[in-house]
Amino acid sequence: MLTEPSVTAVGSKARGLQVLRATYGQLVPDFVVLPIADIVVDWPAVRDRCETLVAGYLAGTVDDAEYDARATGIAAGLALKGVPASQWPAASVRTSALAEDGLTDSFAGQYLTTLDCAPADITEAVRASVASLFSRAVASYARLKGMTGLEVGGSVVVQRMFHGDLTGVLFSENGRAEVELAYSAGARNTTVDGDDAESLVVSKLSALPAKLPVPRRLIEIALELEKQHGHPVDVEWAVRGGAIALLQVRPQTVAQLGYELAWDCSNIAENYPGVTLPLSYSFIRGLYSRVYPNFFRLLGVGERQIADSAHVFQNTLGYLHGHVYYQIDNWYEMVKLIPGSRHNQAFFAAMLQPARHGGPRDKAKPGLRGAIVLAALGIRLGLLMTRADARSRRFKRQFAERLNRYDSLDWRSLRADAILTTLERIRTDLLSLWATPILNDLRVMVFHGLLKTWCFGPERHADYLAYLRGLTDRASIAPLRALATLGERLRASHGTDVAAVLADPASLELVTAYVREFGDRTPDELQLENPRLGENLGSIVTLALGTSPSRAEPAAAPEIGNLRFGTAFIGRETRKAIDWRERFRFNRAQVYGLARSLYVALGERLVADGALDRGDDVFWLTEQELDAAVFGHSWDSDLRATVARRRGEYDGFAAADLARRMVGSGLVAPRSLAGDVPTGAAGELAGMGVAPGVLTAEVLVVDAFDPALDVRGKILVTSHIDPGWTLLFVQAAGVVTERGNALSHVAIIARELGMPAVVAAVGATTRLVSGRRITINGTTGAIDA
Known part of the structure; x- marks a missing residue:
């Protein structure tokens, strides 16, 4: 083997192999480094011709056709010397150029590699590698990078061919504190060549998974090399059985600091249409980040896994120009925590109907231990499902008891700090119960998914819709029926005269009774800034007087024949789950109505103290800003200025035409937003x-x-x-x-x-x-x- 020269003579690829061999010994297949200056006759003169040609191309004085002709002439005149005979039955021949594999320029894929080269073909493969040093592909890459010149030279590496079962590339850092592998089957590294490959990511912050598709030592080596080099590295490798071959190491030229986020509002816009003010958004984000970890604890997911998913729970939502979106990829990540992830992703998509279906990255199979954990979770989930109705009835009772306790308070008599302290207690008290409604959402998702896909399918869409009809609890239409009954009684006494109703104490008592029971059912009820209908009795009376009792009565469910096995059970469970879901939706509205009452009272305190001009200004501030103002954590106490600035910003937000699905990408992804689906419709109108x-x-x-x-x-x-x-x-x-x-x-x-x-x-x-x-x-x- 030749004496190891410096990187300036042989290039980074060869030098990297030498360092690998010195550190990891036999994990690096034997190789020979052939410096270009030692194997090309009259190399200085050849190099000068090459560099002059490249410089002309970079300056624009040499066009493509001239470049190709002159480069072909130089290649044809190459004379080699001192190329040793191959020591191995098959070898790889790689170009190690001076210009490639640097911290700023990689020249990835521009220089020639010849795999599975027979001994008789080594010399020609070496010649081809030398010629690739000044190919037009290399010159074009240099021009793309804005270079004015290029140093031509380096070496050719001839290495014993390692025939692996798996080959691939490994990046020691993907920008998410993860090691990332891409790999494919076979001895030729088709992953590098660009063919389809499987992928795997492994967190640097957790213990390595028990089962990996590659030896765990490979991951450890990647971390060691990153530390040794002082920056992330890209390792080319192969594996046969348990044996590892390290084939190349190079710096990761471009740090993977850009990222992409996708948001979808196809479903959530039903609850948060148009612009939602900052207080509502900060409130709901806090709720979501609390209730979902509790739900997964109910399922039996371990605390370690819940802790590892904290960023998912904290970022289930997005706030884009004042509009609320689901951060859709994180919802798919949460679905993965539920046993039966593959089917659940399809059921989840069927329930939410996102603008585009998607899913999380593939990860390693769970292995025996992971399979046991998943089986245990599956059994626990099955048991929870069988007790779902009992849990829901218990929730209904406990929620009513706790809500009554808080409804009895007079917020107007509480101090500002007591209002926020009480609100936090309400959140803890009521939301501790909320794992049950989420379990029911899962029940809806699973049984609805089965009903739609297994029982009927797309060809029986009409039967599927008809089979969904016939809820038994009627919680969904109870406010409508009560409103229609109220309207009938009011019309009997006063016709359609709203003023007469409001002036009659007996009629007013009927209206008040309706408000007590259903006053939190109001348009856009989950946006705290929106007044409840119960705050304006005239609105309730107007609505009631316009009703027709016959329109509030449920329609009969049709008879449907030719049902597949299990449809009756699946349909019954689907309808029961939807029944409960509708009741829980109203309970949620009651929580938001309670929270609005507290924030209205807090706004009154801030106006009385001179901190705000109007009570409803409170909705332009976030929970964190209000907490800081009340408890003394803020260095900026000018709440008026914050409100005024936001009112101006939100005028523009209200006019924004955002797509159902938005994507952000870049170093700070939300700063560069683009619609990923059309905002309007073209062609035939349909839904x-x-x-x-x-x-x-x-x-x-x-x-x-x-x-x-x-x-x-x-x-x-x-x-x-x-x-x-x-x-x-x-x-x-x-x-x-x-x-x-x-x-x-x-x-x-x-x-x-x-x-x-x-x-x-x-x-x-x-x-x-x-x-x-x-x-x-x-x-x-x-x-x-």
């Missing part, structure tokens, strides 16, 4: 049918809830419908929305009332005009305008 029936009627396009709207006999068209909007359903004949899915509140109510409904009709509010007659098909989603 998703979610409540059967064909209806031809006049359209009423609505962009904001108004209790005085006359939608009797009309098709209500709007961007979204949350639970509070459905109070208009006791008047409307049909509904079209731009958002939603088969499990949206609008779909559930419409099916129960026998009202045709089409959701996810992108562009409906801009392409349809009030007063126009259209026909909608609540099964197919067709809209004939």
Whole structure:
């Protein structure tokens, strides 16, 4: 073997191999380094011709055709000397150029590598490697990088061929504190050549998994090399059985500091339409980050795994120009924690209907220990499912008891610090119960997924929709029925005179009784800044007087034949879970109504103290800012200036036309946002049918809830419908929305009332005009305008 020269003579690739061999011995297959200056006749003169040619190309005085002709001439005239005979039956021949594998320029894939080279072919392979030093591909890369010159030279490495079962590349750092591998089967490293490969990421912050597709020593070596080199490294490797071969090591030229995040609002826009103010967003983010770890504890997921997923729980949401989104990839990450992840991802997508389906990166198989843990989780989940109804009934009782306790307080008599302390106690007290509603959401997801895919499938969509009808608890339509009954009683005494109702103590008591029970059911009820309908009795009276009792009665569920085995059970469990989900939705609205009352009281204190101008200014601040102001953690006490600045910013946010799916990428991903799906619709207007029936009627396009709207006999068209909007359903004949899915509140109510409904009709509010007659098909989603 030749004496080991310096990196300036042989290039980084050869020098890296020499360092690897010195550190890891026989893990590096034998090799010979052939310095170009030692094997090319009259190399100084050849090098000068090459560098002059490259410099002309980089300066633009030599075009592609001239470059190719002159480079071909130089290559044809190469004369070699001193190329030793191969010592091995097969070898790899790699170019080690002076310009490549640096910290700033990699020249990856530009220089020639010849694998499985027979002894008789070594000399020609070496010649081809030398010629690749000044190929047009290399010169083009240099021009792309803005170089004005290129040092041509280095060495050729001839190495014993290692025939692995797996070959691949390993990056010691992927920007997420993880080691990342890409690998493929076979002796030739097709991963490097760019073919499809499997991938694996391993956290640097946790113990290595018990089962890996490669020897764990390979991961350890990557970490050792990173520390030795002082920067992340890229290692090319091969494995046969348990034997490791280290084939190359190079710096990771480009730090993987950019990242991408994806957000989807297809589902959550039903609850948070349009712009949501900072207090609401900070409130809901805090709720989400608390309730989901509790849910996974209920499932039996270990504390270590929950701790490792803390960033997922804390970032389930996104706040883009004042609009609330799901950080969709993190929802898929949470689904992975549930046994049966592969099927659950499909069921999750069927329930939320994101703009694009996606999933987490593939990871290593769990191994025996992991399989045992998953089996135990699966058994526990099955037992929880069997007791879901009992848990839900217990939640209903406990929630009512605790809510009554807090409802009895008079917030107006509490100090500012006591308001926030009480709010935190409410959050802890009520949300400690919330694992049960999330378990029920999982129950909905699983049984609905089975019903849609196993029991019916896409070819029986109409039967699937019909089979969802027939809820037994009726919690979803209880506010509508109560409103219709109230309207009937008020009309009997006062006709349609709102003022007369409000002036009559007996009638007013009927209205107040309705508010006590259902006052938290209000349009956009999960946005704290929105007043509750119960705060304006005139709105309740107006809504009630416009109702028709017959429209509030549930439609009969049709008989459906030719059912697959298990459909009756699956359908019954799906409907029961939806029943509970609707009740829990109302319980959630009650929590938000309670929180609003506290924040309104806090706003009054801040106005009285001169910190704010108006009580509703409190909704322009975050929970953290209010806490800092009340408890003395803020170095900036000018709340007025913060509110004024945000009011100006949010005027622009309200006009933003954001896509259902948004993607951010870069060093700070949310700073560079782009829509990943169209915001509007082109071509034929259509949506998703979610409540059967064909209806031809006049359209009423609505962009904001108004209790005085006359939608009797009309098709209500709007961007979204949350639970509070459905109070208009006791008047409307049909509904079209731009958002939603088969499990949206609008779909559930419409099916129960026998009202045709089409959701996810992108562009409906801009392409349809009030007063126009259209026909909608609540099964197919067709809209004939």
